[in-house]
Amino acid sequence: MGLGKAKIRINGADCGLEAILLGVTTSIGGFLFGYDTGQISGMQIFQDFINRFGQGPPGNKAFDDIILSLVVSLMSIGTLIGALSGAYTADWWGRRKSLTFGVGMFIIGNIIQITAMNSWVHMMMGRFVAGLGVGNLSVGVPMYQSECCPREIRGAVVASYQLLITIGILISNLINYGVRNIEESSASWRIVIGLGIAFSLPLGIGVLFLPESPRWLAGRGRWDAARISMARLRGLKADPHNPLVEDDFQEMYSTIIQQANVGTGTWWECFAGSDKPRVVYRTLLGCAIHFLQQWTGVNYFFYYGANIFQSAGIDDPILIQLVLGAVNVVTTFPGLYIIERVGRRIPLIIGACWQATWLLIFAAVGIARPPDQYESSGILMIVAACMFIASFAMTWGPFAWVVIGETFPLRTRARQASLATASNWLGNFMISFLTPFADSGIGYGFGFVFFGTNAAAAVIVYFFLYETKNLALEQVDIMYSQRELKPWQSSKWSPEGYLDRNTRDPAYWEPRRGSVIDEPVDDEKAYHKES
Secondary structure (H helix, E strand, O other): OOHHHOEEEEOOEEEEHHHHHHHHHHOHHHHHHHHHHHHHHHHOOOHHHHHHHOEOOOOOOEOOHHHHHHHHHHHHHHHHHHHHHHHHHHHHHOHHHHHHHHHHHHHHHHHHHHOOOOOHHHHHHHHHHHHHHHHHHHHHHHHHHHHHOOHHHHHHHHHHHHHHHHHHHHHHHHHHHHHHHHOOOOHHHHHHHHHHHHHHHHHHHHHHHOOOOHHHHHHOOOHHHHHHHHHHHOOOOOOOOOHHHHHHHHHHHHHHHHHHOOOOOOHHHHHHOOOOOOHHHHHHHHHHHHHHHHOOOHHHHHHHHHHHHHHOOOOOHHHHHHHHHHHHHHOHHHHHHHHHHOOOHHHHHHHHHHHHHHHHHHHHHHHHOOOOOOHHHHHHHHHHHHHHHHHHHHOHHHHHHHHHHHOOOHHHHHHHHHHHHHHHHHHHHHHHHHHHHHHHHOHHHHHHHHHHHHHHHHHHHHHHOOOOOOOOHHHHHHHHOOOOOOHHHHHHOOOOOEEEOOEEOHHHHHHHOOOOOOOOOOHHHHHHHHO
């Protein structure tokens, strides 16, 4: 039995093993994002790294704030550009080949970093090039997962992207912890960077053996290949006219035909609107959610945590980073359950409020009772950081990626997803660039800024984000088109032909099965054409 014919039942419906394999393989893109985020936090305090790329006389070198900001943050500029370019590569070459391209750029960037000798500019440019690849992947992975995975597992699969980000951070922290005893040698940081190349290969190669996005294929008129891809993802390759596949196909077909009649979306349309309702609304919402995901403050800890805790008098700051990374991974797992059982809106609102509370505590304690003077303050601040990260990992970490995978119409999806992801990387750049200056200027008071941004995030989600749990992507598009429907009422909305979001109405669907593209399909011919 081939993988395209293997399936398991999840949430009452057949889901193909290939869909699960797709989720696991593509989420490696998140691992690469997390791995780089975690590695630079530890590397910047390794002695050999400081001696080679720091400033000052030999034997007394240290990073200037501006140089450290550039070395850490220029990768985020690369990822921003890579995210915008991802809209083109994903549409030109297909979702799979675009991901392979992103991996290639990441590998080239890592090679540039490994070959750096004494120039911080050399290291910085290597991080910039690697960022081009990571940015491309950060657009392509959630979009590919959302377009491919059955609705019953879509939220969990896309959320697994964030899970792999957390695992990437943890693994890099573990490796940093393991090589800290050889920090006087260049092997300490070259090993960390070099392993990133090895970790990227399963994604770059493996994705080429997975089904192409049925919605990308259908958008180019390759309906037979789209049907076979959809059947494989349901574990029904041998039965592409199965009622389950037929109903999925019917829903996709009607929306794509409607969108095809008005052509391909442009960048201008993302901001100027069209006959498709709420295009601009959704563009701005996606950008806001992703910008605020970074301004929750999570990378304040993951980029500069080692420096922050070292300045707070912690004896082994890399060990504390390891603890934060472990909390990040463990608490992401409940998020995969919450997103399918509870939905998107409520966890995001509660998560933002919880995060704001603990950041307020972190900042207030750090200023009122400096941790370098009061040991108990250091302990409480570490607890506050852990509680903040636990909430982020369960809510804003994974859920933001799910939102951009589900919110946009096919016509402009690649471009809107690129803009939203670019906003994420813009926020990432701002955090990574400004933190050294903020740390020198207002110190732990930076936590008050994050308190405010988390409060703003909760308000925006409540008033503007619609609940998309258990809806097909085409149904999400219809829901956003209902101008009389308010976001806080959206969880009660069900599409036409459904008794509720989980139950199709047989009286509606039976007459429609086989009425669209119902000629026999040559399975093998379509499969090879799709591949």
